[in-house]
Amino acid sequence: MAQSRIEISTSGPGLYEFTDKASAFVRSVASGDGLLTCFVRHTSASLLIQENADPDVRRDLDVFFRRLVPDGNDPAMSWLRHTAEGPDDMPAHIKAALTPVSLSVPVTGGRLALGTWQGLYLFEHRLAAHTREIVLHLSS
Amino acid sequence: MAQSRIEISTSGPGLYEFTDKASAFVRSVASGDGLLTCFVRHTSASLLIQENADPDVRRDLDVFFRRLVPDGNDPAMSWLRHTAEGPDDMPAHIKAALTPVSLSVPVTGGRLALGTWQGLYLFEHRLAAHTREIVLHLSS
Amino acid sequence: MAQSRIEISTSGPGLYEFTDKASAFVRSVASGDGLLTCFVRHTSASLLIQENADPDVRRDLDVFFRRLVPDGNDPAMSWLRHTAEGPDDMPAHIKAALTPVSLSVPVTGGRLALGTWQGLYLFEHRLAAHTREIVLHLSS
Numbered sequence: 001m002a003q004s005r006i007e008i009s010t011s012g013p014g015l016y017e018f019t020d021k022a023s024a025f026v027r028s029v030a031s032g033d034g035l036l037t038c039f040v041r042h043t044s045a046s047l048l049i050q051e052n053a054d055p056d057v058r059r060d061l062d063v064f065f066r067r068l069v070p071d072g073n074d075p076a077m078s079w080l081r082h083t084a085e086g087p088d089d090m091p092a093h094i095k096a097a098l099t100p101v102s103l104s105v106p107v108t109g110g111r112l113a114l115g116t117w118q119g120l121y122l123f124e125h126r127l128a129a130h131t132r133e134i135v136l137h138l139s140s
Numbered sequence: 141m142a143q144s145r146i147e148i149s150t151s152g153p154g155l156y157e158f159t160d161k162a163s164a165f166v167r168s169v170a171s172g173d174g175l176l177t178c179f180v181r182h183t184s185a186s187l188l189i190q191e192n193a194d195p196d197v198r199r200d201l202d203v204f205f206r207r208l209v210p211d212g213n214d215p216a217m218s219w220l221r222h223t224a225e226g227p228d229d230m231p232a233h234i235k236a237a238l239t240p241v242s243l244s245v246p247v248t249g250g251r252l253a254l255g256t257w258q259g260l261y262l263f264e265h266r267l268a269a270h271t272r273e274i275v276l277h278l279s280s
Numbered sequence: 281m282a283q284s285r286i287e288i289s290t291s292g293p294g295l296y297e298f299t300d301k302a303s304a305f306v307r308s309v310a311s312g313d314g315l316l317t318c319f320v321r322h323t324s325a326s327l328l329i330q331e332n333a334d335p336d337v338r339r340d341l342d343v344f345f346r347r348l349v350p351d352g353n354d355p356a357m358s359w360l361r362h363t364a365e366g367p368d369d370m371p372a373h374i375k376a377a378l379t380p381v382s383l384s385v386p387v388t389g390g391r392l393a394l395g396t397w398q399g400l401y402l403f404e405h406r407l408a409a410h411t412r413e414i415v416l417h418l419s420s
Contacts, residue, residue, distance in 0.1 A: 115321030181395030
């Protein structure tokens, strides 16, 4: 069993890959089989496993969530009450409810058992720059 | 490794916090690092980690999901077939598919590694009162 | 600790149950308490725990997600950019972002601690036939 924390600097909504950081942690502590759990310590950012090939996939994902949950300035969101922290705050909480805050990935022979096209991403939902913290936990 | 089950009484849709119960379980069985997994044994309720400060956040989350998945009485949901258990049943299953049934939170030094504003919630989707069961599993 | 991989053949969108395969794996390796984590190695399919009684629940879930995320041919999705792999590809990634790729279920006394009505499902989002791989990891 091993634990570590990583930080990711964000500059606006979108997907920020951390597969390399997670792989490096796993390599440094595991040689056999195990389970990596990633946990984001925030309520306006989340985690995703998504396609790591075409950047348009990440762009389309971001657009879909912005259309599903528009900013508080949008007339479609006039029912929002939690608006004191800015028009992007409550939509960020909603997007974080629709996507995972914890992800568990098996480790096989000391390596993450990700599929060919899978990458690990932090999904930032706020407009302003943030430093996001992710806890990595390896269990056997 | 340790396991326990807790029950939460609900009285209609919304978020019911159980951070204290989960923390008490962790304190009673762990002094070092580990991983707490919470699992809800139902298909019309789910789990969320969300902001524990402003109650309007929970209210807005509940409203968002009711707007995204209206009750079966709503003309927008006339395509539903599973209606025998009431107009709130199938929408409850859908909301439970859009939000987690299992959550894993690292434990560091005997304490849940939650962020400052994170609380653990049961998300009830049915109108009638229910008793919901959550399994808590601590692994090392 | 034990690990295994299973394959599921799909023939179009919808829910494919694998509770029996997961239970058989757990029975073959566990007699006491533990935690089963299921992980799907794809970005256009996901996992769900849902009602295993009325098939209309699975049909209604599938319809809801198709209405929320229509195929790329639908005028409502004209903003999509990642279209080279077919009109069902980017919507499949979006549905896989809205639903889990990993699920953790406690094992109690050698058996999955599922609720009475809970079944484990692969949620296929692509139109063409696929073979999907799920990693099963049992930790104690």
